[in-house]
Structures are given as structure tokens and as C-alpha cells.
Amino acid sequence: MFFSKYLRWILVLPLLVLVGCVQQPLSSVDRTKYKTVALDPTIKVPDYYVYRDITGKRSRGMVGGVLGLLIGAASEGPGFKRFDAAASKNPIDIRTVVRRHMDGALRTAQFLKVVSTNPDTTLRIEVTGYGLGPVHGRELGAMIAARAMLVGRDGKTIWKKDEWAVSDTTTSLENLEANPKLWPRMADEAAESLARKLILYTSKSTRTAAEPFM
Numbered sequence: 001m002f003f004s005k006y007l008r009w010i011l012v013l014p015l016l017v018l019v020g021c022v023q024q025p026l027s028s029v030d031r032t033k034y035k036t037v038a039l040d041p042t043i044k045v046p047d048y049y050v051y052r053d054i055t056g057k058r059s060r061g062m063v064g065g066v067l068g069l070l071i072g073a074a075s076e077g078p079g080f081k082r083f084d085a086a087a088s089k090n091p092i093d094i095r096t097v098v099r100r101h102m103d104g105a106l107r108t109a110q111f112l113k114v115v116s117t118n119p120d121t122t123l124r125i126e127v128t129g130y131g132l133g134p135v136h137g138r139e140l141g142a143m144i145a146a147r148a149m150l151v152g153r154d155g156k157t158i159w160k161k162d163e164w165a166v167s168d169t170t171t172s173l174e175n176l177e178a179n180p181k182l183w184p185r186m187a188d189e190a191a192e193s194l195a196r197k198l199i200l201y202t203s204k205s206t207r208t209a210a211e212p213f214m
Contacts, residue, residue, distance in 0.1 A: 023160075023161045023162065023204060024159065024161070024204060025161075025201055025202045025203065025204065026109065026111055026148075026150070026159060026161070026198075026199055027109075027111050027202045028159070029111065029112070029121075029150065029158060029159050031111065031112065033120075034112060034120045034121050034150075034152070034158065035112060035113060035120055036112055036113045036114075036115045036118075036119045036120045036121065037106060037112035037113070037114055037115070037119055037120070037121045037122065037123055037150070038114070038115055038116060038117075038119035038121075038122050038123070039099065039102060039103050039106060039114070039122075039123050039125075040122050040123060040124045040125065041099070042124075043095045043098060043099055043125045043126070043127065044125070044126040044127065045094050045095050045098075045126075045127040045130070046127065046128070046129060046130070049087070049094075049130050049131035049132070050080075050129060050130070050131035050132075050133075051076055051079055051080035051083045051084075051131055051132050051133070052076060052131070052132070052133035052134060052143075053076055053079050053133070053134055053138075053140065053173070079173060082173055082177060083131075083132050083173065083176065085177070086176050086177045086180040086183065087132075087180070087183045089180040090180050090181050090183055090184050092183065092184050092187050094127060094130055094144070094187065094191075095127070097187055097188055097191045098125060098127055098144070098146065098191050098194070098195070099125070100191075101188075101191045101192045101194070101195035102123070102125055102148075102195045102198070102199065104195065105195035105196060105198070105199035105200055106123065106199055108199075108200065109199050109200050111199075120152070120153065121150050121151065121152055121153075121158060122150070122151050123148060123149070123150050124148070124149045124150075124151060125146055125147070125148055125149075126146060126147045126149075127144060127145070127146045128145045128146060128147055128162075129143075129144070129145045130142070130143065130144040130145070130187070130190075131143060132176075132183075132186075133166075135166050135167070135170045136170055138172070139170035139171065139172065140170060140171060140172065140173060140176065141166045141167040141168075141169065141170040141171075141186055141190070142166065142167040142169075142183070142186035142187045142189065142190040143164065143165070143166050143167075143190060144164065144165055144187070144190045144191055144194050145162070145163070145164040145194075146162070146163060146164075146194055146198065147160065147161070147162045148160060148161050148162075148163075148198045148199070161198055163194060163197040163198050164194070164197075165190050165191075165193035165194035165196075165197055166190055166193070167185075167186035167187070167189035167190040167193070168189050168193075169182065169185055169186050169189055170186075171186075
């Protein structure tokens with residue numbers, strides 16, 4: 001029963017296929033043509049967060065394919081239960097957290113003027129995955145992957161970028177259980193880092209948002 005439920009959580013997580021693709025920074029947008037931007041308040045997020053640990057990661061890496069995913073899911077099942085119990089004590093609204101940091105990054109960048117009405121462009125955000133995963137060996141940190149799309153008044157895509165980020169704070173699952181307030185802190189740090197990568201970084205990116213969740 002639990003295994004089938006956990007498998008569903010894996011299947012609903014989109015695996016992006018951006019490996020090796022060069023992505024242009026937001027600063028590449030033609031600012032003689034587009035001068036204002038509004039952040040779309042409707043941010044898509046997954047129904048569930050995910051949990052990954054070093055054991056599951058190694059299983060997926062050694063076996064690969066669907067079998068590797070199944071073995072990884074089975075090994076991470078007990079850890080997910082423990083993480084879910086700890087995170088439930090301090091629940092977060094990932095949509096609100098991401099929106100706050102994206103709005104701040106847009107205003108800091110000043111590539112386009114942020115407005116609330118009649119914008120030249122609209123920035124749409126989709127969180128493609130978030131949760132807890134291995135960052136430094138067995139240490140766990142918050143991870144968030146997202147896609148940003150800038151669309152014009154006609155609805156056509158002007159620019160888009162996929163990125164992922166992790167929290168600076170990392171911990172063990174045992175310590176997270178003892179200090180559940182670490183989860184909101186780590187999620188906030190990951191969201192802040194994600195916003196910087198999506199909006200403020202001006203160099204071309206070759207990263208893949210799928211990496212932390214594989």
C-alpha cells in the first residue's frame with residue numbers, strides 16, 4: 001500500500017531533459033523592446049514533496065532504469081515517513097516561499113521594471129520538484145527545481161530557463177527529527193538560491209534541474 005503510494009510520488013515528479021543545453025540568462029532579453037514585467041501569481045507546484053537519500057541515489061546509479069527507481073524508492077520509503085512526520089510539524093507553503101524570493105530577485109536585478117498592471121511581459125514559474133535530498137555525502141538539504149518562462153502580451157515565450165538549488169544548511173535525518181524547524185529554514189535558503197540562479201545569474205547555464213532528484 002505504502003510502496004504504491006510512494007511510487008506515485010516518484011512518477012508525478014517531472015524529469016527534465018535539459019542536460020547539455022545552453023540556457024540564456026534573463027539579461028539577454030531585448031530591453032529596448034521589453035521594459036516591464038509582472039510575476040504571475042499562479043505558480044505551479046507538485047502535489048507532494050520528495051525524499052532522497054544517499055542509499056537510494058546509489059541504487060539508482062548502480063542499477064539504472066525503472067528497476068533502479070523502484071529499488072531506490074523501496075530503500076527511501078522509511079526515510080520518507082520520518083521526514084514527512086518531521087516536516088508536518090512545521091509545514092511550509094512552497095508556492096509562497098518561491099514567489100517571495102522570485103519577486104525580490106526581479107526587483108534586485110532591475111533588468112525589467114516590476115509592475116502590477118499592463119506589463120510588457122509576464123514571468124511564469126513552475127516548481128518541478130522539491131524536497132529533501134543528499135547534498136554533502138549523507139548530509140541532507142532542501143532541494144528545489146523550477147522552470148521560469150517569460151511570455152509577451154501575445155502569450156508567446158520570449159525566454160525560459162530551468163534551474164535547481166539546494167540549501168546552505170544541511171543536516172542528518174535524525175537531527176531534523178529532533179529539530180523540525182530546520183525544514184522551513186532549509187526550504188527558504190533553497191528558494192533564495194534558486195531565485196538568484198534563475199534571475200540574477202548573467203552567465204549561460206548548462207545545468208539540469210533533474211539532477212538533485214535522480
